[in-house]
Amino acid sequence: MNVPAAWYLVLAALLFGVGAFGLLTRRSALIMFMCLELMLNAVNLTFVTFSRSLSDIAGQASVFFVMVVAAAEVTVGLGIVVAVFRQRASTSVDELSELKG
């Protein structure tokens, strides 16, 4: 079965849009993290798609970098979320506005 590259790209765009929409609309830090992961993976999908269609391995190599960075980011981010939750029993980012001008 040979799925055209355009389909993958449409899927990636949809995933990215869903992630961005969630990031902007949801208040919970955890959900926002998941949305962020969704966006990153949407981008990964485009990388792989182009890598395949252009027969260039560089795109797939970039995906590994993105995954590594995403893993590290989640580790730090979840740590912060846990720490914040312990402090105020909530993960709403709207309440985290101590540094506003």
Next chain:
Amino acid sequence: MAPVATLILLLPLVGFLWVLMMGTSLKERVIGVAATGVVALSFVLSVVAFFLLLRHSDREMTVHLFNWISVGTLNVPAALLVDPLSITMCLFVTGISALIHLYSIGYMKGEKDVRKFFLYLNLFVFSMLLLVLANNLLVTFVGWEGVGVCSYWLVSYYFYRDSAASAGKKAFLYNRVGDIGLLVAMFLLFHATHTLTYLGVFHAAGTLSPTVATLTVLALLLAATGKSAQIPLFNWLPDAMEGPTPVSALIHAATMVTAGVYLLVRMSPVLAMSPDGRATIAVIGGVTAFVAATIATSQKDIKKVLAFSTVSQIGYMVLAVGVGAYSAAIFLMIAHAFFKALLFLGSGSVIHSLGGEQDLRKMGGLAKYLPLTFPTFLIGWLTISGVPPFAGFFAKGDVLTNVFEHNKPLWVLGVVTAILTAYYMSRLFVLTFRGTERFREVTHGHDPHESPWVMTLPLVVLAVLSVLGGLLDLPWAHGRSLAGFLAPVLGYVPRVAAASTGAQWGLAAVDVAAAVFGLLAAFSIWKDITESSRYESSFLEHVWHWDDLYDATIGRPLTEAAVFSDEVLEPQVIDGAVTGVAVATRNSAEGLRKLQSGFARQYALAMVLGFAVIIVYLVARVH
């Protein structure tokens, strides 16, 4: 010769350093004697140097001490120039200074800080000797500044009195204005001749362009007006009378104020290049002599009268320089040093006997109480009035004869000044020594007492010198006396026509008539009154409102500018700019901080929108 000349210069410095190092452990008497001793020794060595110089064939010697400055083409040696002019100056500077040091021992007895007084006095003599002995303009300038600063210290010696402190400042500031003239003259000469040594400058003087020569002469004139108290910078000298009387005698009559005249005479080869410059000098001198003499007729303070008389007499010297009669200027300078030191020390003796009173209205009838001061003062008075055969008659006659040959209007002014001189000195004399006794209130009924011998001895010596000073340069012996001695170092100014013997007798008769007229006028007016608004106009008493003029044109505008700076410029413009920047920063920050809402999703939205804009831009650019 070299060691002698060096020692002349260094002895007062040694005295200064010794007293300085010994601190307060020395007795007052010892300090006085030591300070007097070094200056007296300096005088003895000057006499030795004089005779050595007479034996020397070309009468001009440079004593090289060390190289002071050597930068590019600027080479300034620390060297002394021993020639007839500098030795003449040395002789009378050290001689008069020694006498005044001796006098000071008596006069300053019991004052609070005698050590300081003699320190300054010795340093002053050193500076003066440096000034006259230097072989280049820069070293002269060092001495020039030295005498200026010593004068400042000594004028404000009683610094706890406001008037003395401000008089010192005034003297210093007026001198600074003159110093600019000397600096400018040095710049001009160095630019034109690439040297600052006198002999080098004189050698190249012939190549100076008329403009440069005139500018240099005018700059030198400015320097001389500052140091020698000529119009327009003469007002500091009368105020300088706030210092102790020996200082007035030493600095403000006999030595320092002659530095300006000395400088002009020293630079005579440059003066010779600029007839316009010399004409200006002559006018300044003549007008100063006249103006100061008019002011002296209305002063009520005995020292003020003498101060203005000094200004007037130096005006004569400057006038003589202006018409090219350099040796006459030096002759009058020496004679003036004798009789003005005598008059000042005599007035000091009078003031001493009255316990510090200086007001002429509170004197009178002192002749019989001061058996030594009175006759010596009498001689000083006759000398300055120009009565023959005293020194003043010959010196002033020499000046006026030369002026007569070159410039008739200035000669008339000079003769009028001579009448005024005789008049105001006779007024001073009558009010002090004759008439009714008006001092009882000051002395609490006691009789005034004559001063101790250390004070009267200098008076006697100076009186003898005043009587015999004319012998230095008798009119019928020009060429064999002072004028002939000085001639090799003086710039050549062509004589219009040497006055014939008959003319000289005529001029001498005019001088005598002027003196006698002044004397008689003063005696008939001041015989039995002590003050009269008819003869003492307030215009003259207030120095032609000269200080008020400076106050109105310079002092007050500058004060207003300072107040304006303080009240408007500083708080509004300078502070305004600084606080303006701060306020603008704070206000803009107040507006911008609202962007930092603290809502993470808002930031995310901003990023999305930003990306959207960028993408739209990029897409639009591709198509």
